[in-house]
Amino acid sequence: MWRHALWRLLSHPAVDSATLAVAPDGAEPYEAYLRQNPTPKPLQVVPCGGATRQQTVSNALAHLPTGVAFVAVHDAARPMVSHALLNRLLDAAQRDGAAIPALPLQDTLKRATDGKRVSETVPRADLYRVQTPQVFRADWLINAHRSACEQGFGEATDDAQLLERAGYPVTLVPGDPFNLKLTTSEDLRLLRLYAGEGTLTRTGIGYDIHQLTEGRKLMLGGVEIDYPLGLQGHSDADVVVHAICDALLGAAALGDIGQHFPNSDPRWKDAPSLNLLAQVRMLLHQHSWQPLHIDAMVIAEAPKLAPYIPQMRTRIAQTLGLLPEQISVKATTNEGMDAVGARRAIACYAVATIYPATGEANDE
DSSP states (O other), X not given: XXXXXXXXXXXXXXXXXXXXXXXXXXXXXXXXXXXXSOOSSOEEEEOOOOSXXXXXXXXXXXXXXXXXOEEEEOOTTOTTOOHHHHHHHHHHHHHHSEEEEEEEOOSOEEEOTTSSSOOEEEXXXXXXEEOSOEEEXXXXXXXXXXXXXXXXXXXOSSHHHHHHHTTOOOEEEEOOTTSXXXXXXXXXXXXXXXXXXXXXXXXXXXXXXXXXXXXXXXXXXXXXXXXXXXXXXXSOOOHHHHHHHHHHHHHTTOOOHHHHSOTTOGGGTTOOHHHHHHHHHHHHHHTTEEEEEEEEEEEOSSSOOGXXXXXXXXXXXXHHTOOGGGEEEEEEOOTTOHHHHTTSEEEEEEEEEEEEOOSOGGGO
């Protein structure tokens, strides 16, 4: 859950870095995972967890990088945060100083002091359910925590409550009903449903091959490979990324890479293929689809690709907003047969699985 929440935040273009606050003796498992799966942007794991949520956030604020202007405080218990929600929060926070996501209450509220008999019906007008992330001016958030500590107040259930106590204005923005907080086993079932497990999925296949030539960098999976030859093509000719693009487009029945990025278009001349993949991801979102898993098989007689595969998985995952473990990249040879076996070309097959998106695409 923390990985999903973290990657969704760090893949947003406006997020520069992250601080992961963990239990005082709990940093090693996170650091071990991150050594194998580095994040796209700076991340520090800080073993500063306190007895309460408020104390943990207060401790973590002492480790903010110098010069940070705005801070988003998020719970790992909400792993489905969307970029559309982040956009709304960042726009409001930059304008007003503090912004939190909120959903109006729709159910009738009852109060029962003994948990059994209704004592009154509570008017639900002007009441909201509040979510995270919550975005604040860094100086406001630090001052609000400092003021609460000086006053001996430690019972805040979210950070906005501390800003309210300190007299700062807090703006509500429309929340996201799919930004589910995991609290019970029933929540976990819903979360798995939202994440695509048990829902209708589609699968597409992609294939690409390019000739090797002199005077070009060899790019595979978004990674520059140390090799004297590169691939010939209109863009950077990254066959791995091209095959993945075609697989995703095929799964969504949206045509092929040549239709969307023709070699007659000067915009894609020598362009990094990861840029094309980012465009494909946006196109899928516009049609309410979300990537779930990628499996790519590179066919190359040379060079040896095993040392580069972890970085390829990370680059592809970052571009698609997925975790590295949702990306599989394998490599094999063609046993000396045809153009690939003769070291005149490199090819790649890819299979992509997609699932219905949760509605965030229309806001992006």
